[in-house]
Amino acid sequence: MGKWTLQEFLEQADRYLANELSTEERATFDQFRHENPLFEEKFAQHQVLISEIEQYQRRAEFKDTLEEVFDQDYRSTTVVTRLWNVLRINGVAAAVVAILSSLATLYSTGYFSTIKRTTSDYSALRREVNNVKRNVNAQHTAIKNINNNQSEQPAIHYGATGFLLNKNGYVVTNYHVVNGADSVHLQNRQGQSYKADIIYKDMSKDLAILHISDSEFTPNKNVPYSFRRQNLDLGDDIFTIGYPRDEAVYGEGYLSSATGYAGDTLAYQISIPVNPGNSGGPVFDHYGNIIGIISGKQKGIDGAGFAIKTEALMNALKEIPADVLRGDVDLSEKNSMSSLSRTEQIKRLQDFIYIVKVY
Secondary structure (H helix, E strand, O other), X not given: OOOOOHXXXXXXXXXXXXXXXXXXXXXXXXXXXXXXXXXXXXXXXXXXXXXXXXXXXXXXXXXXXXXXXXXXXXXXXXXXXXXXXXXXXXXXXXXXXXXXXXXHHHHHOOOOOOHHHHXXXXXXXXXXXXXXXXXXXXXXXXXXXXXXXXOOOOOOOEEEEEEEOOOOOEEEEOHHHHOOOOOEEEEOOOOOEEEEEEEEEEOOOOEEEEEEOOXXXXXXXXXXXXXXXXXXXXXXXXEEEEOOOOOOEEEEEEEEEOOOHHHOOOEEEEEOOOOHHHOOOEEEEOOOOEEEEEEEEEOOOOOOEEEEEHHHHHHHHHOOOHHHOOOOOOOOOOOOOOOOOHHHHHHHHHHHEEEEEEO
């Protein structure tokens, strides 16, 4: 029977649910999932997802019909009102469409493709729930504005954290922060905002490299931190600065494991409380060297987070095509903060850490 990866298992699940497996293959599949509780749970979730996608498709057909009505006579509130009355469409239906649409998007973009990103015990600090709420609110606003002929909606955005790699305007954050973004802006602690371009994304490493393209951006002097290449020891002191809200927040703790979730050797487990806005934030050792980038946390356990090691960042930088680079992307090897107190370190670091705003 062998051992399936989660992706292989889900592919078999699709065939199983579509009745494309032979009797022997179905028996093998049933035996495997019954012997593996985690995969049994994923199968149940997959069944629910498939059912919801089918419902979403049916509702999408209705939305297409509704859009045709808008195209024929967008300014005629009489036609629209009559359609709403006949089919008894209300805010609840709009909310269901928004939620199912978000689930379908997550599925199609690979959110459920690997066990490290899909397990119910792991959270990538994303803001899907907040985005769903915003989409539902937008649907409600659209319904309320039908009779007012108001079609414009406010921009939807959320924030996370990113930090400079060098003085040339390169910034690193998480892939899950910028994936699907129409535009990205970086805001410093003085409130100044700069447009940034996404020049590289790697879903498997959960890393994204940005470049500040705004003409008003003045390159900083050299960053005061270096990037540590050696692994830390268990119990080593670490700290972070990020933007779980609209002002910088400091957190400190220690290294609790040399590997990340499910034994991921390119990540650490850290004992620091992290929240969605901390995504993409830097993790420093006692001397102010960067040792990782915050990417996720353990659900149900306070203070258990995960950070991508700088080794993964260095490998990612080597993969950026030369024709998209806009200057040297080499990392700093000098640390000017090792002799400073923690308070002084924090003061210096804040000029190099940004709120990442995604629109």
